[in-house]
Amino acid sequence: MKKYLKTTFATVLLSAAIATSALPAARADGEPAGAPATLQSYTLNDSLRVEVKSVLNERVKDGTRLGAVVRLTNTTGKLTRVPDYELRLKTEDGTEYTLQPSATNVPSVNGKATRELSYMLTVDRSDDIKIADIEWVDVDLYVYPKKETLMLDIPAAGMIWEGKESAIEDSNAMRKWGESFTLPSLNSPLVYKPVDLTRDFNGQSPVSVVQVLVENPTSDRQALPDLAMDGKSATDVYSGQLVEQGPIVLEAGEKRYVHFAIQTDIDTVLQSLNVLTVEKYASAEGQKTFNVGHLNIVLPTATVTAPSASDAKYKLGTPIAFDKLNKIIHQNLEVSLVELHVQDNDRDGFKTAIAKFKLLNKSDRPLPVPSFATELVSTDGYVYAGFAQAITAQRVIPSGATTVSYSFTVPKSQESTDLELRLLDAQTVKPYKSVIAAIRADAQLDDTIQVTELNMYPFKLKMNNWTASANFQGVYTYKLKLDLDIQQDPQAIVDSSSPKLQIDVVGSDGRVIASLPNLGLTGVNALINGSNEISLSAATTQLEIPFTFRIYESFTNTNGEVAKRLLTTLK
Known part of the structure; x- marks a missing residue:
């Protein structure tokens, strides 16, 4: 026949x-x-x-x-x-x-x-x-x-x-970026939709990470077929593979993301993606695999960027909308941006941006503090990675809140205050990241000269009065007396992870001659409501006149760097 x-x-x-x-x-x-x-x-x-x-x-x-x-x-x-x-x-x-x-x-x-x-x-x-x-x-x-x-x-x-060099040209087997598709030839009802393509690095190797939304529209459990994905540039084909390990099963009606990592050259511009099945063959020599293409996804431009923030400006303190399928932020944990500052660093060739988030537990049981990553994106498209504070709370109690700060190093040439802030999942498909939320916000412009009301969420410090002096006892000791009125957000739980102050004494030439870091607002030796006397010893036998007190909010980030935000300068 x-x-x-x-x-x-x-x-x-x-x-x-x-x-x-x-x-x-x-x-x-x-x-x-x-x-x-x-x-x-x-x-x-x-x-x-x-x-x-x-x-x-x-x-x-x-x-x-x-x-x-x-x-x-x-x-x-x-x-x-x-x-x-x-x-x-x-x-x-x-x-x-x-x-x-x-x-x-x-x-x-x-x-x-x-x-x-x-x-x-x-x-x-x-x-x-x-x-x-x-x-x-x-x-x-x-x-x-x-x-x-x-x-x-x-x-x-x-x-x-004929291998990865094969071309898929039939219109029925081609899809536009962002268009849903099925692979019924695999006897699978699962529906796929490419939603995100980001450039990342695995060590020194550039990697394009494709995030695909998979949906099971049936009333039965469905297993994800063994899939791979190749990236095609104008001249080359780059093999990619599924990042998630082990069998992936979607329950009835479930949606979830899967990711494909495609290692490329440093200057590669992908034009399309091939969706392939991974076939298996076993012999006495062991198991072999080979890939066969099924569908081509055409990229609309030279590059596809991560989901961007809405054009509407974010209002500080309002809840951030997260991807509902993210596995990092609990649905009962309300995350909001409460501070976003960009300041020059004295004597350094860069600026420091600091973003502070409030995490509010709206459930009736403790929730873990999530470990999310952040990126700051300038209006001209430059991306700067954020580093979280090294010490954070482990849990957020019911109806309570805690804070987590991130610092970013940006060049002095970055003048715009219109910034995009991305929150990322860096755990699910480690070592790669995926965007779970993005907002567009204006950096706060702070006056730091002789300011007497200091805002460092969850605290507000009002300096009712201050005086400065210096005396000599082998070395010069500089003293600052502060009469403070300290207010705290009643939702926020303060502990060793709460914001701290750093006070520097600066000479007439701009050189720091004495410093007192990690001055807390809670715990032993913390600043209190009322009168506070702060002493800073300088390793010098010469009195610096005039001298200036600079008060910073500071924290050590996971990169081992001390990130500081200048709150006020007292001359």
């Missing part, structure tokens, strides 16, 4: 079936017009029907690797043995290659069940092999000469995947 199928590669794998004498598979319910459909099905014998899932003809180091993955469906109601037919690939010049079955191929198929079988052969040929047909041949070795019977012959034109 001989069946003919004339299609392009993408059509065989993904497009609507072309009418043949075999019964065509029905289009999946809900599939839009022009969407890929299931594979063509052919009768192999009285009990089994066969579909060709993929055919490989790939140049490798040892020659040419030929492979095929077929799907057998038992049409009867009882266990049926897989026949001992040879699976052959026949070339245009008439040469036949008998592929070897995988050691893991099943010997039989249960009633009404479907199983996949894998075959492979490496041919020692360096010239191009043109596959013409896929054949199932019954070989009778018990007669002489042996008798061969052709059981099924399917033309292979357009089915062949």
Whole structure:
């Protein structure tokens, strides 16, 4: 029996079936017009029907690797043995290659069940092999000469995947960026949508990380097929792989993200992405894998950036809207930005930006303080990584709040106060990150000269009076007397992670001659409401006149650096 199928590669794998004498598979319910459909099905014998899932003809180091993955469906109601037919690939010049079955191929198929079988052969040929047909041949070795019977012959034109250099050009197998798609040829109802492509680094190697939203629209659990993704530039193809490890199963109605990491060259500009399945073949030498392409995603521009913030300006203190599928921020934890400052650093060639977040627990039980990452993006597109304060609270009590600060090093040339702040998940697909929220906010412009009301959430310090003096006792000691009125946000829980002050004495030449760090507003030796006397000893035997007190809010970040924000200068 001989069946003919004339299609392009993408059509065989993904497009609507072309009418043949075999019964065509029905289009999946809900599939839009022009969407890929299931594979063509052919009768192999009285009990089994066969579909060709993929055919490989790939140049490798040892020659040419030929492979095929077929799907057998038992049409009867009882266990049926897989026949001992040879699976052959026949070339245009008439040469036949008998592929070897995988050691893991099943010997039989249960009633009404479907199983996949894998075959492979490496041919020692360096010239191009043109596959013409896929054949199932019954070989009778018990007669002489042996008798061969052709059981099924399917033309292979357009089915062949020739490795990562293959091009997918059929319109039914192409999608625009951000467009949803299915892969029904894999017998999977899962719906996919590319939503984010970011540039990252793994060590010194640049990596493009593609975030794909996967949805299970059915009422049954569905396993994610073994998928890979390649990135294509104008001249090269870069292999990518799924970042998440282990089997991924989506419950009925569940949505979740998966990520593909594509290592590229430093100056690579990707133009499209190929979605591939990872096929497996086992032999005495071990298990091998090979990838076969199914769909191409065209990128709209040279680069696709992470989701950006709304054009509407963020109002300090309002809750930040997070991606509902994120795995970092608990749904009952309200996160808001309460401070965003950018200041010059004296005698340094850079500025420091500091963002402070309030984390409010709106549940009736303690919640862990999330470990999220941050990025600051300038209006001209430059991205600066944030470093969190090294010491943070571990838990937030019910109806209580805590704060977490992040510092950013930005160049002095960064003049704009219009900034985008991104919050990222750096844990789920470590070492890569994904954006879970983005806001656009204006940096606060602070007057720091002789200011007597200091705002450092959750505290407000009002200096009712202050005096400065210096005396000599072997070295000069500089004293600052402060009469303070300290107010605290009643929601905020203060502990060792709460904001601290640093006081510096600065000479007339701008040099720091004495410093007192880690001056707290809670705990032992903390500043209090009322009168406070602060002494700073200088390692000098010469009185610096005039001298100035500078009061900073400060913290040590996870990079080991002390980040400071100048609150006031007392001359």
